Amino acid sequence: MTEPAWDIYAEAPRGEAQMRDYFALLKPRVMSLVVFTAAVGMLIAPVGVHPVIAFASILCIAAGAGASGALNMWWDADIDALMRRTASRPVPAGRVAPDEALGLGVGLALISVMSLFLFANPLAAGILAFTIFYYAVIYTVWLKRLTPQNIVIGGAAGAFPPLIGWAVATGGLSIEPVLLFAIIFMWTPPHFWALALFADTDYRRAGVPMMPAVAGAARTRVLILGYALVLAPIAILPAFTAIGGPLYLAAALVLNLRFVLGAWRLARRDEAAARADGFAVEKSFFGLSIVYLFAHFLALLAEAGLGAAGLRLADWPQLL
Amino acid sequence: MLSPEHDLHRRRRGRNASLALVLGGFVLLVFAVTIVKLSNGGQIRGFDHTPETLVVGQ
Structure with a gap:
């Protein structure tokens, strides 16, 4: 039996990413800030939340933030490859195929929004859905490469999590x-x-x-x-x-x-x-x-x- | 031909095990939320088109 033409011994073929590569797609550092601000929004609200509901809701918000990160990395792979700070991200480094990043982003977005709808309430799920759309489409696709005001307007995406946390607890906003x-x-x-x-x-x-x-x-x-x-x-x-x-x-x-x-x-x-x-x-x-x-x-x-x-x-x- | 012990399989096994853990965790999460919602289930009864009155003390 002859060896295959591509060298499977040299490196992992595309699409053979490890779990840590998929996790890196979710931008864990951004996710930690999102989780923290959403959790504070939830905990300081005047209405208490059952710990299990609070935990489940925070997971949904984290998954939603991860979905935004994966969609961002899918769309921005070309420019990420040009920047030293981002060149080692899973997609430009070739560890995760672009369509995998897209699939993970869309899948997580759907699951996180639907789960938050069921676990908490429609308002919290609605703001989470809008946040993912805002970051992935309005900021990443539309504004980032268009205007120097990109992060001024796009900054709203990172500002929504406390609203989601508050909405989980109270079902409303103030x-x-x-x-x-x-x-x-x-x-x-x-x-x-x-x-x-x-x-x-x-x-x-x-x-x-x-x-x-x-x-x-x-x-x-x-x-x-x-x-x-x-x-x-x-x-x-x-x-x-x-x-x-x-x-x-x-x-x-x-x-x-x-x-x-x-x-x-x-x-x-x-x-x-x-x-x-x-x-x-x-x-x-x-x-x-x-x-x-x-x-x-x-x-x-x-x-x-x-x-x-x-x-x-x-x-x-x-x-x- | 790839042998069963090839690194490719080892990597996939690790990934599959991680995915199984994530899915299992999600199932447990839904179960836990269901228990909590049923325990606080004041509003979970479906509308059955039958007017009812609550009689206290009977």
């Missing part, structure tokens, strides 16, 4: 989850533009019109400061709603002061200074932006914990 949506929505541009400042070469090579490539790094730095200034009052506002309190107010004041100061430092630098120290300040601001978001949501969770323990101030002012 001003509090809308404020959480607004925080993530306004946070997304400075977060990604900080990344785009030091990953500019990658984005230019792939032809993705990120703000630094289109408007220039100097203008992007000013925009980051502008967004940080607008974000600050929005992020402080939940302190004066039913989900806030003095602990959240203190955390939000400190975090937003640091965020605005970080953006101010960024805005005062020029490209020469940034290249001289290997974009140290930009990378530090990017890291700070992640801590910023997690800390706000953790503070809200702590407020909910104090409320459950009966330690919430009765006469704390509520403006909304």
